[in-house]
Every structure is written in C-alpha cells, then in structure tokens.
Amino acid sequence: MQTDYIIVGQGICGTLLSWCLMKEGKQVVVIDEAQPFTAGKVASGLINPVTGMRVVKSWMIDELLPEAIAMYDEISRQLDIRIINPYGILEFYPDTKYRDTFTERATQYTDYLHTDVNTADWESKFNFHYGIGRISSTAVINIRLLQDTWRRSLNNAGQLIEEPFDLSALKVTPAKVTYKDITAQKIVFCDGVGGINNPYFSILPFSINKGEVLLASIPDLPRDFVYKHGLKIAPWEDDLFWIGSSFEWTFDNTDTSTAFREKTEWQLRNWLKLPYTIEDQWASVRPATVDHKPFVGFHPLYPSVGIFNGMGAKGCSQTPFFARSLAQNMVNGTPVHKEADIARYTKVLSKQT
Numbered sequence: 001m002q003t004d005y006i007i008v009g010q011g012i013c014g015t016l017l018s019w020c021l022m023k024e025g026k027q028v029v030v031i032d033e034a035q036p037f038t039a040g041k042v043a044s045g046l047i048n049p050v051t052g053m054r055v056v057k058s059w060m061i062d063e064l065l066p067e068a069i070a071m072y073d074e075i076s077r078q079l080d081i082r083i084i085n086p087y088g089i090l091e092f093y094p095d096t097k098y099r100d101t102f103t104e105r106a107t108q109y110t111d112y113l114h115t116d117v118n119t120a121d122w123e124s125k126f127n128f129h130y131g132i133g134r135i136s137s138t139a140v141i142n143i144r145l146l147q148d149t150w151r152r153s154l155n156n157a158g159q160l161i162e163e164p165f166d167l168s169a170l171k172v173t174p175a176k177v178t179y180k181d182i183t184a185q186k187i188v189f190c191d192g193v194g195g196i197n198n199p200y201f202s203i204l205p206f207s208i209n210k211g212e213v214l215l216a217s218i219p220d221l222p223r224d225f226v227y228k229h230g231l232k233i234a235p236w237e238d239d240l241f242w243i244g245s246s247f248e249w250t251f252d253n254t255d256t257s258t259a260f261r262e263k264t265e266w267q268l269r270n271w272l273k274l275p276y277t278i279e280d281q282w283a284s285v286r287p288a289t290v291d292h293k294p295f296v297g298f299h300p301l302y303p304s305v306g307i308f309n310g311m312g313a314k315g316c317s318q319t320p321f322f323a324r325s326l327a328q329n330m331v332n333g334t335p336v337h338k339e340a341d342i343a344r345y346t347k348v349l350s351k352q353t
C-alpha cells in the first residue's frame with residue numbers, strides 16, 4: 001500500500017496534522033494504539049490567553065488564538081460537531097497583590113482582561129475575599145469529541161490502523177519510509193509522552209509532568225464559566241465539572257492518588273459553597289518540553305522521520321498553528337516557526353547513530 005504520509009499517534013497533534021495534510025490533498029495513514037488515559041482524553045481543553053502570577057500573555061497567543069478558533073470552527077462544520085465552547089474565565093484573586101497586577105494589566109490587555117464582575121452574584125456560591133476578574137477570548141475545546149469523531153472518520157475511510165506502533169517493522173531511507181506493507185514519503189511521530197521512548201527523538205529535552213483531575217457533579221453551579229482559584233473548575237461532558245489539576249515532575253507511576261483527591265477536596269470545600277459529588281478521578285502525563293516550546297520538524301540525520309510533539313499544558317492553543325505550519329512545510333517546503341523547529345536541537349540530534 002502506498003500513501004503520502006504515515007502519522008503515529010492520534011491525540012490532538014496527530015488529529016490536526018492529519019486533518020491539515022488531507023486538506024492539502026495528501027493521503028495519510030494514522031497508526032494509533034487506543035490508550036485510555038492519554039493527555040488529550042484527560043485535559044479540560046481550556047484556552048487561556050493570559051496566565052501566571054504576573055498575569056502575562058502566553059507565548060505567541062495573538063497569532064495562535066485566531067488560528068486555533070478558525071481551525072476548530074472549520075473542523076466543527078466539516079464533522080458536524082460542536083467542539084468550541086466559548087466560556088469566559090472567572091479568576092478569583094488569591095490576594096491583593098494579584099488583584100492589583102490583574103487590574104493594571106486589564107488597562108493594557110483590554111481584549112482579554114476585565115474588572116467588571118459583580119461579585120455579589122457569586123457570594124452565595126463561593127467563599128472569596130479579594131474580588132473576581134474576568135478573562136475573555138477564552139474557549140474550552142472538547143478534545144475528546146474532536147479526537148473520537150476524527151478517529152471514526154479515518155476508520156471509515158480505511159486510514160486508521162489501531163495497534164501499538166512496531167518500531168522493528170519500520171525501514172527508513174532519506175527518500176521514503178516503509179512500515180510493514182505501507183510505503184510513504186515521510187513518517188511523523190505524534191506519540192505524546194511515548195516520545196520519551198522513541199529512539200529517534202528520546203534525546204530531545206522533554207520535561208513530562210503528571211496531572212490528576214476529579215470529575216464532579218455540582219448541580220447548582222452555572223455552566224457558562226470556567227472558575228479559577230488555584231484550582232480550576234471547568235464544565236465537562238454529561239453535566240459534570242472537571243476539577244484540577246496537579247503538576248508533578250517527579251513520579252513513579254501514572255495512577256490516581258488518594259493524596260491528590262484529599263488535597264483537592266480540601267481546597268474545594270474551602271472555596272465552593274455549593275453541594276458537590278465526586279464521580280471519578282483520572283491521571284495522565286503532559287508531553288512538555290524544557291524550553292516550553294513544541295518539537296516540530298524533521299530529524300537532521302533521517303529527513304524522512306519527523307516529530308510533532310511537546311505541547312505541554314497548551315495543546316489546544318498551540319497545536320492548530322503548528323499543525324498547519326508543519327503540513328505546509330511537508331507539502332510546500334515552507335519553514336516551520338524558528339522557536340518550535342527541532343532544528344534548534346540539530347547538534348544534539350546529530351550525535352545519534
């Protein structure tokens with residue numbers, strides 16, 4: 001069987017890259033092992049343009065956001081699903097210093113930050129002492145729905161192979177790759193945290209981290225905002241809310257923990273006045289990088305082998321822009337954005353044999 005490209009992994013990276021390549025008229029085969037708790041299946045899907053204690057805009061957000069919304073919108077219409085939920089964020093200030101910083105930044109980032117929240121509306125629902133700010137131009141992306149629907153579409157078209165990728169069955173030359181009976185011009189690994197064990201790319205500076213979340217029913221909480229106060233409470237499927245999440249850089253398993261549940265419930269009880277019921281708890285691992293920039297591009301020694309990975313905690317905002325960029329690189333040879341291009345690690349990758 002002949003195809004243009006093989007893609008390994010169908011998280012948000014594999015999904016959007018395959019979609020972009022097919023939009024360019026290319027043929028794609030996607031190989032994905034159906035793992036239950038991948039990053040994309042556990043993520044809340046929030047796009048938040050302004051983050052951190054310094055209340056600053058995320059890297060490249062003014063370019064990433066319009067591209068993300070346009071691409072999710074186009075895919076939604078094509079697949080007849082709703083994947084963009086335009087919820088605003090209510091940011092409960094943790095202290096006066098943060099409130100002052102937020103208020104000052106609101107005069108600069110007028111598209112994103114607002115100080116117009118009527119706090120009296122929220123006093124019956126939350127305990128808080130320092131006021132509430134509002135962040136707009138935000139969205140919650142239903143990654144699960146996107147991945148599941150795209151998977152069905154690939155499967156129906158005979159373009160999905162559901163199996164663990166078998167590296168011993170891959171043959172690589174500079175001009176083409178062969179995997180079992182499939183021959184393609186290039187292969188791109190979109191294998192998320194699997195990248196740390198991928199011999200072509202494991203040498204790259206990944207900085208993976210574990211995150212846990214709770215799924216809860218909170219019947220009296222309005223479903224048109226994401227609420228932030230250390231914890232994040234975001235509307236989820238089946239009338240549930242997603243509550244999380246932790247960031248652990250040192251861990252010896254990817255299981256859920258009693259410690260996370262106890263700590264999160266304690267924080268929740270101190271903040272939320274409404275009754276809730278915990279329905280589930282999940283854990284996964286974010287494929288993050290040391291310099292907080294994605295890994296995009298082709299191996300300097302094996303030009304037919306590429307990577308699209310390293311989205312960290314920002315898969316929803318970053319992936320559309322870089323999926324389009326990588327697809328155009330593959331089809332037209334246009335350069336990938338310098339800060340994301342793995343050419344920045346040419347020296348490291350060239351040491352491999």
Ligand SMILES: Cc1cc2nc3c(=O)[nH]c(=O)nc-3n(C[C@H](O)[C@H](O)[C@H](O)COP(=O)(O)OP(=O)(O)OC[C@H]3O[C@@H](n4cnc5c(N)ncnc54)[C@H](O)[C@@H]3O)c2cc1C
Nearest residue numbers: 009011012013033039040043045046165192194211315316
């Ligand atoms: C708790 C938590 C909360 C998060 N919240 C947010 C958020 O609010 N907003 C946001 O933007 N991002 C968030 N993220 C980050 C986001 O989930 C990731 O950036 C993104 O999902 C990474 O996508 P990916 O396609 O690289 O990896 P993944 O989603 O992990 O997908 C990789 C795919 O590759 C497949 N695969 C791997 N190895 C193989 C193999 N050998 N053979 C076959 N298939 C293979 C896997 O089965 C999987 O389908 C969160 C992550 C976590 C864990």
